[in-house]
Amino acid sequence: MKAELSSKISSYIFYILMAVTAFVLVMFYCVGYDNMSSVTGGAFVTDPEYTDLLMYWIYVLMVVGIVLVVVFGFAQFVASIKTDPKGAVKSIGSIAAMVALFVAAYAVSSDAPILINNTLFEDKGTLVLADVCIYVQYVLFSVCLVAAILSLLGVFKGFNKIKA
Numbered sequence: 744m745k746a747e748l749s750s751k752i753s754s755y756i757f758y759i760l761m762a763v764t765a766f767v768l769v770m771f772y773c774v775g776y777d778n779m780s781s782v783t784g785g786a787f788v789t790d791p792e793y794t795d796l797l798m799y800w801i802y803v804l805m806v807v808g809i810v811l812v813v814v815f816g817f818a819q820f821v822a823s824i825k826t827d828p829k830g831a832v833k834s835i836g837s838i839a840a841m842v843a844l845f846v847a848a849y850a851v852s853s854d855a856p857i858l859i860n861n862t863l864f865e866d867k868g869t870l871v872l873a874d875v876c877i878y879v880q881y882v883l884f885s886v887c888l889v890a891a892i893l894s895l896l897g898v899f900k901g902f903n904k905i906k907a
Contacts, residue, residue, distance in 0.1 A: 764800065771797045848878035 770793040791797075816838070823831040852874030854867040864870070893899060 760804070764804075767793070767797055767800045844879060844882060845875065848875045848882070851878065 771791050774792045776791055816834070820831050820834055823834065849871065852871045854870045856863050856865040857870070858864070
């Protein structure tokens with residue numbers, strides 16, 4: 744009964760988030776492009792009217808997602824220490840792998856200025872952050888692609904046995 748209730752609540756939360764996301768996307772794509780924004784160098788570009796709304800909504804979803812992953816991951820780690828200490832240590836390995844991925848992506852990222860709309864963009868923090876995000880996305884997409892291919896080939900058949 745308790746699992747059924749939490750499943751219903753999570754479904755409702757999912758539908759609410761999807762509805763808000765759909766609303767924000769409709770506002771972004773369908774309202775208009777009358778918002779003039781100044782860019783570095785004094786030039787003006789036309790961007791959608793609700794670009795800020797979309798960006799803030801993406802930030803909210805990202806922060807909520809990161810907080811939930813960290814909180815529930817830590818709670819599951821603490822709960823699994825009591826029942827399965829070996830499994831708890833393995834879960835730390837995946838967190839360490841993600842940290843290593845971000846450190847490696849940071850190490851190879853560049854802060855070299857780039858030319859955007861005939862204007863030199865030199866904000867080193869933003870340039871490095873963009874490179875880190877792009878490199879992490881490349882690696883995670885590659886891992887997902889390899890995992891999907893291996894799954895289609897049947898490599899993981901024996902890994903998903905439910906213990907009764």
